[in-house]
Amino acid sequence: MLKNKKFLATSVTAAAVAAAFAPAAFADEASFSDVSDRYAEAVNFLTGQGITQGTTATTFGTSSDIIRADAAVLIARTLGFAEDGEYAESGFTDVPARAKWAVDALKEYGIVNGYDEDTFGSSDKLTRAQTAIMLANAAGLDVNMNVTKTAFTDVNEANAPYVDALVKAGITQGKTDTSFGAYANVTRGEMALFINRAKEFFGYMDLAVMHTNDTHSYLERAPYYATAIKDIRESYDNSILLDAGDVFSGDLYFKLFEGQATLDMMEHLGYDAMTFGNHEFDLGGSEDGHAALANFVSNASFPMVSANVDFSGDDLFDGLQSNTYASNYQDGHIYNGVVLDVNGEEVGVFGLTTEETPDISSVGSVAFSNYIDAAKKSVKAFEDMGVNKIIALTHIGFEDSLVYDNDKELAKRVEGIDIIIGGHTHVTEAPYLSTEFDAPTVISQAFEYGKALGLTDVTFNPWGEVTMYGGEIINTDPQGYPEATTILPDADAQKIVDIYKPAVDELKATPTGASTETVLNGERADVRAKETELGNLITDGMLAKAKEVNPETVIAVQNSGGIRTSIDAGEITYGDVLTVMPFGNALGIMNLTGAEIMTALEHSVSSSPEPSGAFLQVSGMKLEYNSSLPVGERVTKVEVLEGGEYVALDEAKNYYVATNTFTMKGGDGYDVFEAAYLDGRGSEPGIVDYESFIDYLVSLDVVAPTVEGRIVDVATPAAQ
Template identity: 55%
Template sequence: MTKKKAFLTSAVTAAAVAAAFAPAASAATPTFTDVAPQYQDAVNYLVVNGITDGLTPTTFGTDLHIKRVDAALLIARSLGFSEKSPYSKITYKDVPARAQWAVAALKDAGIMDGKNSETFDPNAPLTRNEVAKVLVNAAQLGVDDTVKSTQFTDVNSNFAKFVDRLVEFEITQGKNATTFGATDAVKRGELALFIARADGLLNYYELMVMHTNDTHAYLEKAPYRATAVKEIREFYDNTLLLDAGDVFSGDLYFNLFKGQADLPLMNYMGYDAMVFGNHEFDLGDDTAGHKELADFVKGTQFPMLGGNLDFSKDPAMKSLEIQGFTDTPVVGKSQYGTILTVNGHKIGVFGLTTVETPTIASTASVQFLDYIKSAEAAVKHFESKGVNKIIALSHLGFDDSVRYDNDIELAKRVEGIDLIVGGHTHSELKEGYVSNVFDAPTLIVQAKQYGDLLGTADVIFDKDGHIVDYAVELIATNKDTFEADAGAAAILKPFADAVAAKKAEPTKAVAEVALPAPRLDATNTTDSVRANETLLGNLIADGMLATAKSINPATSIAFTNGGGIRAGIDAGPITVGEVLTVMPFGNALGILELKGSEIKAALEHSVAQFPRENGGFLHVAGMKFEFDPSKAAGSRVTKVEVMENGAFVALDDAKTYFAATNTFTAKGGDGYSMLGAASAEGRLSEPGIVDFQMFIDYIESLDKVNPTIEGRITTIGN
């Protein structure tokens, strides 16, 4: 993990402290008769930017001591805190109504406290010691707790570290070489000067956003992720941990525990929010609704976000839905969005789930609403609350089919979203993606899949809530980079033991013959899973086709890459562990809409390297083809037939077919650019069913597992 503690200072403060401050050119410059030249620019800056007013149209009160309550108002406004935002209720009984929001904001942020739990002492003058502490806290400059004294003899040990830091940044200086004037009351002009000098520090806020997506119950690496999260929290003051959906479906941890293995680990790590992914709806029932999902939501110690979802007709989920936004997170419930408070700063976070979900999951009676309108409503709501830092927690997909929705389109069409934390497409955005369609940028991040990576987005906001700088890093969470967190490992152990036992169990299927996955070597020079039709390749392709047909009955063919078949299966009872060894990557089902000509081009690519082995060699179902390896690559396929109404007929180059494959191949893996292009054009549907589970379900449905070589792939010529 690359630690960037000095990121804020290096990116912003050095330049800000050196830069001259100036009022907005469009505002009228005030004229006060009592402002000395050394204070003029600072006073103008505060008044022009709406931070404070003069005492009268011609008098600022430069030499008057400023009260603690008035200082709180100035500091809160300088930091960009809004009077509209919801803050914690203060216990001080002496704060006037006009300043309660400012005092509450500063207390929430740990910037300014009262004299005790019940008294703020609003009319007392603010001392120079106090202003040093307040400004250092406000600017998040950090202090060295070992500093107990300074060059100034009148600064006691309680304030030394704050004065030391403020002087280091040249925001103030002593009355002379040895005297700071520690207990002197600060004048209005002096505070104006301090705030103006610190403007470059006060107007920026650094937030470290950690994020995961599409973990799919792959929990073996969760203890390493827990360690990474702890280390980052120790290193950064302001952090969030978000999940962009698809915790459900994938590994055996889900098949056995239906989300209840993920839940205690996510609670332990302290996730701040999660959006519903499409796979969270895989177990829906038309009558009972989403019982397993409801059990998961009820156990969360963080809010679930469904900004474009309507659960009102779902029997299991309707009681767990808040149809609207919440000012503070409501855990164990679904809400459109919520306001997360991080050291006093309000962050608006809302969720979006792909509207493609009803076509690729069992959504039952859950309604999916327009994602653009839902996002616009979220931005409008947060802005009405005075919240200007807005995050979309998205399970739309980074560059998924625009006919449904995706993050790039969201950033283009909805103004006001600063950060999109995404999932669904399993995209590895190593450097993030920035959309500059509007005046303020939108940063999009995503952290691949299966808990392999912890995404981090270290972002700096200005006072208007716009991102002015950022650093993105995807951190590998495994034993090579982190020690396993003991607490997380203890939580995982009983679930891991059950999974290990399950892997040793036989499926309900028995292989009547051995199903090898041969590779060429010194003793085998003829048969290869990466060059020839094989029993196991046929069986896997048949299972893929059968599953795809259950989702889209128009699917007529299937093909799967030989490189994804990593081992064979012995004759006899087939264990779960064997299946996972055959297909260890957790590839998911995809259904492509292709022209016959594109299918033929894919088959040409499949056999282009024959007789050499090729991981992209395709095993097929619902079709058969012949090729002549003596011809030039790209012109080898001589005949292609597809099954229609129980008989094979010639492939029609102009006809459209639905073809099942895995999403790796569908998106252009192994050099299948023609498939990748179709996917990019929005002709790919991703039901998301994982290959090993699809295979197990299929072989368990057969009367016997006894595939044969059927001449699906035939070589002709020499």
């Protein structure tokens, strides 16, 4: 399933003991005309690790016999011996200068012997029996010297223990059931196969990391990535499955079941660990607080990891969090990090959640600390435990605003992280390579809403550094753009969906009584960057409801992060509305000065022209701004609709402004709103957003909003 890996382009320079790879760039897989599919993986490994190159620029020499001196060089490099290392003299007089270091090193460590004290037989062609001895010693196989014969009639008593060890290790078999081909010459292609099959014994490890993020309870896509997960597990000996957060909030499966439906699916799929996304805290402001999240955690058959989230202030999590890095961990608990046992190899996984969460969710008494400090402590903790393969499972964004945190900065500032599996920004990085330090960091993310399964495939060297990497984003969207997935849904996963689907379908099908003549645009890239029809409709409805409570309300603003999708033309159902507005936010009305409104509008357009969840859709107001101007100086014109006419905003005057309680209390970074709320200038009528929106839709004779110039970026007028 995975495309070819990329690999280190320079040769190994590590010493035999406690050494590391020199800094090197990654390169595409070498292409040799004489390498068939049978040898491709093995040749890629050898060339990727710098163990050997081709005999020419276009040929590997697959069918060429290998001589003993060259075989010694391959094995020495595989073991990490360095050409400039200091080794005891072997005493062999027939070893060419290019191979002397390798033969000396292998002789010193008891891996090879010569024909006699003076002769190694450097130019002799290597036989399969000799290969068995070399590889069994080099790989540290369990060689039973009491074995005197094998099933192969051509293997003598002296070679039998080594051939037996190789066969039992799965490194090779005989030419036939009764013939090992003991005296047949070994080609370069065959030697590549032998070394590649033995690499785990040399300390190398392949690992396939499957990952999801920002699925937001879109459960009906899960059977498709369930099939992909099964296929990968069948194809890879070493694999793990991770989730980078935001399984809460979004589709109607969450609205009805508050995470339980998603948890049932995740348990079925066999996740190894998950970190918290910001939306896991969305219910914190509800009457039950974080009860749904605490239930999700405690019922999970996998651990949660986050090194920078502190739940100690919330009694609902008593007994669930252990601020440790655990190899003997309990499912259904929260750890800074855990050590996964992957077929006997230890892989450390720690979690990070964006420090932006208190601004964009309802965290209550849950606290968040600095991600860089937490990551450095995590790496040290794992290294102190002897774990040298380290994954950061993050929900901080690939290259999100550095006011808070992001994965690229994490890789740049914290040494020792091998892989970052991320979420939050809904991008497809598969993968990105950071080379800030001697050993690289691979960063991957897997889009959004269950539309994709991420696969990040790496090879670790014996020192736990990534020396080969690859990845892809596997389309798992049955209605995807530009094309639907070709993957068939998994029947067992579909059975889980079918348990919950009837209730969701019933809710989706319930009509509101309103219909729209046009598509109401709520696409993420549009609604977070410019005025849209749906943004206008939502804010108009908010303003209408606010006027019922306080007739002096003249403006309404809606953070675009709270508008999750579009509505198609035709009848509008409850399901349509709940999918657009899944968070159950309530109406808030603020008393603000014109100057405070200007501050808020500057924050709204601070990321423009890049999309931002803080971008405000507006009603009762028009504004112009210039995205080419410095942040904080972009808004050039603001008008407020008063008495049927638009008049200039007066910064000294007070205005009643409607929004949702999330934004009113400082969500999406609106500190100016939070300050007014704390100053007692905010009210909460207790009206849920989707309910008031449905009331507004039903009140209209025709639902046909247009883009009418409420928000204009004068730097890019054609795009508005």
